[in-house]
Amino acid sequence: MSNPVQSSTQPIVTHRPYTHIAKAVVVGDAAVGKTSLLVRYVKGLFNPTYVLTIGVAFNIKDIVVGEHVLRMQIWDTGGQERFGPIRQLYYRGTKGVLLVYDRSSEASFDRIDYWLKEVKKGAGAVPMVLVGNKADLPSKVPAQAARKFAKEHSMFFVETSAKDDTNVDSAFNELAKSILNAVV
Numbered sequence: 001m002s003n004p005v006q007s008s009t010q011p012i013v014t015h016r017p018y019t020h021i022a023k024a025v026v027v028g029d030a031a032v033g034k035t036s037l038l039v040r041y042v043k044g045l046f047n048p049t050y051v052l053t054i055g056v057a058f059n060i061k062d063i064v065v066g067e068h069v070l071r072m073q074i075w076d077t078g079g080q081e082r083f084g085p086i087r088q089l090y091y092r093g094t095k096g097v098l099l100v101y102d103r104s105s106e107a108s109f110d111r112i113d114y115w116l117k118e119v120k121k122g123a124g125a126v127p128m129v130l131v132g133n134k135a136d137l138p139s140k141v142p143a144q145a146a147r148k149f150a151k152e153h154s155m156f157f158v159e160t161s162a163k164d165d166t167n168v169d170s171a172f173n174e175l176a177k178s179i180l181n182a183v184v
């Protein structure tokens, strides 16, 4: 990791030793922007072709939340969106999940319910954050519907753009906060 980055929403990246460690996974349909969000969050980049092609097994980020430092290992699905049985392995030991859809695709939002069920089966009732990505594009998914879904399932909801770097930090930071709330 290079320089510490100050985020707009309180938790900050730090070189303090971590006090907690947790695995998190990013799920959602293919092409909603999961890899882009992860690459934006961890590396501060958008669309470096080599990263999207090769994929990332997982990335690590240390996040300060109050007196705690959470080392979050964030797993990407590595292009396995269509291979359910393989995905079950990703969920093992997961303490938090980013559920991602594409705001410009109604179909990707309709599938969130499916992803939620799959995650619950594989990881149990872990904290989740609902993420509507591609906020830079015209929306086909009303924020109201997404907010309602998030509320029903006690999740934080945020609209992001990995492209414009909008709310990407808050999405991951909110997940970090919920993970810590669940364990401390």
Ligand code: G3D
Residues within 6 Å of the ligand: 028, 029, 030, 031, 032, 033, 034, 035, 036, 037, 047, 052, 133, 134, 135, 136, 137, 160, 161, 162, 163, 164
């Ligand atoms: P995935 O990992 O969920 O499969 P990717 O999705 O991160 O590979 O992204 C799929 C496509 O959506 C990529 O475009 C990527 O550049 C684009 N994308 C990701 N996030 C955003 C965003 O916030 N806004 C916009 N406009 N596009 C985004 P390509 O063209 O490479 O397929």
Ligand code: MG
Residues within 6 Å of the ligand: 034, 035, 036, 076, 078, 079
């Ligand atoms: Mg991907």
